[in-house]
Amino acid sequence: MTIKTAEDLFIHELSDIYSAEKQLTKALPRLARAVTDPELSAAFETHLEETLDQVDRIDQIVERLGIRLKRIKCAAMEGLIEEGKDAIDGIEKGPVRDAALIGGAQKVEHYEIASYGTIAALAKQLGYKAALPLLLETLEEEKATDAKLTRLADSGGNAAAAAA
Template identity: 75%
Template sequence: MAIKTLEELFVHELSDVHSAERQMSKALPRLARAAENPQLTAAFETHLEETVGQIERLDQVVELLGIRLKRIKCAAMEGLVEEGKEVIDSIEKGPVRDAALVGGAQKVEHYEIAAYGTLCALAKQLGYDDAVKLLKATLDEEKATDEKLTILAESGGNQRAAQA
């Protein structure tokens, strides 16, 4: 079905990000196990808890607006998850793998920041003010996670990888 209205676009984008978050909720435990640095493991575990909350928020938006999500699989997240698997399979556990895992996680965060920013803008245009608040809360969490990953990399993670 072709998307013809802004509301249809909103539902499509919401469905896509819901799929993305579900995929991440399955991938994060694997990433946590693959990390050597305990801080990185903890970051992945914390983000898993946040992701579960983000899915709940998306479900609240669906209920609030009385819409039905489309059954779609987020191809972008599927590709990012696959890249993470390739990192785990091709790089020995240690600082270099951790640096690659941080980079991959930041790709995910940047994708999610773009997706939630778009959803916020669409919801605002459509007058879905309560939905905007829920989506903005998740957008803020994604930005904070990205910042935490940057700090983790810059506070020695990349230096350890360079010395490995």
């Protein structure tokens, strides 16, 4: 896709995060099953529900703005998900794997935070008032998930991994 305008960039970035979210909906159930900490498993399951809502919000943005997303695959999310698979395959189930998956999930959250922040800034500049609240809602959810993962790591995940 040739990007020539801010609107082209907005559509490209929205298409990219749409792909990322769709990939994540397939990866999160696998993560929830791969961990031993029930609170971490529940956090992954909760984030799956949020991710499905986020995909729906992108669909709403597309409808409200009358735009078409591009059929692209988010290579960054693909790589982050592959790292998670490597951790699942390469680390015995237990606290060390849980800690690795918390770290991997936070990488995902940071990518999503950067993406939604960028897209929201573009929406604001382009005057897409119908899209901005939906984007900001998702951005806040991503920040909250990152904070929850930090709490899980701090409240025992990393200590359990260090003791293992």
